[in-house]
Amino acid sequence: MFGISTILTLASATFAFASPVLVDRRSFQVQNGVNYTVFEHAATGATLSFVTNSGVCETTPGVNQYSGYLSVGENMPSTAPLAMWLNGGPGCSSMIGLFQENGPCTFNNVSGSTPVLNPHSWNNFANMLYVDQPIGTGFSFGTDDATSTVTAAPFVWKLLQAFYAHFPTYENRNFGLFTESYGGHYGPEFASYFESQNAGIDQGKVSGMKIPLVALGINNGWFDPILQYKAYIDYSLTNPYRPLINSSQAATYLKAYDRRCLPELNTCSSSGTDAACKNADNTCFNKIEGPIQIGSDFDVYDLRAPSQDPFPPETYVSYLRDPAIQSKIGAQRVYKECPNAPFKKFVSTGDDARSFLSTLSTVIQSGIQVLIWAGDADWICNTAGVQAVISRLQFAQSADFNSKSLTAYTASGVQYGVFKTAGNLSFLNVFNAGHEVPAYQPALSLQAFIQTLSQQPLSST
Structure with missing residues (x-):
């Protein structure tokens, strides 16, 4: 190189x-x-x-x-x-x-x-x-x-x-x-x-x-989301590391997907309105994504680890918030890794x-x-x-x-x-x-x- x-x-x-x-x-x-x-x-x-x-x-x-x-x-x-x-x-x-x-x-x-x-x-x-x-x-x-x-x-x-x-x-x-x-x-x-x-x-x-x-x-x-919300159920049951749900729970989630999540996502797709897409996102999170997370102790970014997995380390955040480092790189604001404001703007339109x-x-x-x-x-x-x-x-x-x-x-x-x-x-x-x-x-x-x-x-x- x-x-x-x-x-x-x-x-x-x-x-x-x-x-x-x-x-x-x-x-x-x-x-x-x-x-x-x-x-x-x-x-x-x-x-x-x-x-x-x-x-x-x-x-x-x-x-x-x-x-x-x-x-x-x-x-x-x-x-x-x-x-x-x-x-x-x-x-x-x-x-x-x-x-x-x-x-x-x-x-x-x-x-x-x-x-x-x-x-x-x-x-x-x-x-x-x-x-x-x-x-x-x-x-x-x-x-x-x-x-x-x-x-x-x-x-x-x-x-x-x-x-x-x-x-x-x-x-x-x-x-x-x-x-x-x-x-x-x-x-x-x-x-x-x-x-x-x-x-x-x-x-x-x-x-x-x-x-x-x-x-x-x-x-x-x-x-x-139509494909990937369903995949939460499939992957949680059959991933190569550890099952996060059992087959009975998977059947329950699949029923919720078919009856509640999928119809809302189809409405989002067909209508394209912000309201329909925001409603679909909320429904699918509340029926599928959120409950699976709550039901088991795992890090959503690496299911092999418990929640709040320390890898990769967050050391860099403190480093970038050091006033001396901010001054050197010319930063004019305190560093925020994933602030809520821009996220909420996207949520408001159902973009997810x-x-x-x-x-x-x-x-x-x-x-x-x-x-x-x-x-x-x-x-x-x-x-x-x-x-x-x-x-x-x-x-x-x-x-x-x-x-x-x-x-x-x-x-x-x-x-x-x-x-x-x-x-x-x-x-x-x-x-x-x-x-x-x-x-x-x-x-x-x-x-x-x-x-x-x-x-x-x-x-x-």
């Missing part, structure tokens, strides 16, 4: 959309003793501000780091791709991914309050953007109209437009979108929106720069109960490389539900894909899971991994990331 600069985006979605300007503007400002570079993007009105080489997290010699309200790296290899990482929630910070999963530094398996370099960081291969969105998440602040996955997509697109405008050298880099959990909503919709904007630019209907999207990766995603299965099929049909993967110990977005989703995807090779059996997936000769691939879609079931797959199996995750962003189907090494 080769070392390249890290793009550390500590709350990119926080920028306010300023009054229109005629030309792009660059300036330098000092706030609370911190030096910021400020870029105002004329086309979108976005303002980007960042701090140079804070010395926090990435300390590899020769690797540059920029942080703030859009963090970017310069002097990177001309061929290195660009990738964005989004955590889910909705409303959970992507600092989770940076510090607990695939970023340049980590507290995993470390005692003490200072992170160490992550040898399996994804910035070994690509320039990484970690984005806190929607506004109110992580370090971000301000106001916006993002109350659903669909309304959030334009904000992320505008962020990338400002990024490309300020750093045009990245315009033609291959771009990958990687996400998890609620990323089963974000990933398909954001990718679809990027592609529709690209088409609009080609047709002269949209003003902007095309995003050269070549890959989409989603682990333990929440894609389709809406399916993005069709949108995902359309994205696969567009030809970009797609990886859907799942840790087999995760309950909240479990592999049974994810596999139910992929069996319903529609694309040119879907019949071939569904007819294939899962086979061993190895990295450097070590088996980490099972997989199958057809056309531009790969599925990977990861053994001994909870919700945050890169935290549990970092070597496998880096390999899967590299193969996907390189526009290759998964293959064992």
Whole structure:
């Protein structure tokens, strides 16, 4: 691997959309003793501000780091791709991914309050953007109209437009979108929106720069509630680690699913109204998801552990709330990992109960490389539900894909899971991994990331 600069985006979605300007503007400002570079993007009105080489997290010699309200790296290899990482929630910070999963530094398996370099960081291969969105998440602040996955997509697109405008050298880099959990909503919709904007630019209907999207990766995603609420029952009974319910309880839950949950979800799907979808989400939680959690002591992100599982450690939260660290990285708000405000906005529209299965099929049909993967110990977005989703995807090779059996997936000769691939879609079931797959199996995750962003189907090494 080769070392390249890290793009550390500590709350990119926080920028306010300023009054229109005629030309792009660059300036330098000092706030609370911190030096910021400020870029105002004329086309979108976005303002980007960042701090140079804070010395926090990435300390590899020769690797540059920029942080703030859009963090970017310069002097990177001309061929290195660009990738964005989004955590889910909705409303959970992507600092989770940076510090607990695939970023340049980590507290995993470390005692003490200072992170160490992550040898399996994804910035070994690509320039990484970690984005806190929607506004109110992580370090971000301000106001916006993002109350659903669909309304959030334009904000992320505008962020990338400002990024490309300020750093045009990245315009033609291959771009990958990687996400998890609620990323089963974000990933398909954001990718679809990027592609529709690209088409609009080609047709002269949209003003902007095309995003050269070549890959989409989603682990333990929440894609389709009709399939995945039922999977809570199936997985709780038949998962490979320990049953959480017995067969009698499963029958009771299945009856509740058929009589209460499924009809409400169908109404949400057919009507599309916020009220119907919010009602469906509440009904399914109260009849299926909530009671199973209450009935057994387990962590929803790793059922092998009791509730409040300590892995991956939350040490990074205290680290980011240290006033000295906040000052170094240019943060203007106290860090909040998964605040309620942005979550409640999405709840108000019933966004959780809406399916993005069709949108995902359309994205696969567009030809970009797609990886859907799942840790087999995760309950909240479990592999049974994810596999139910992929069996319903529609694309040119879907019949071939569904007819294939899962086979061993190895990295450097070590088996980490099972997989199958057809056309531009790969599925990977990861053994001994909870919700945050890169935290549990970092070597496998880096390999899967590299193969996907390189526009290759998964293959064992």
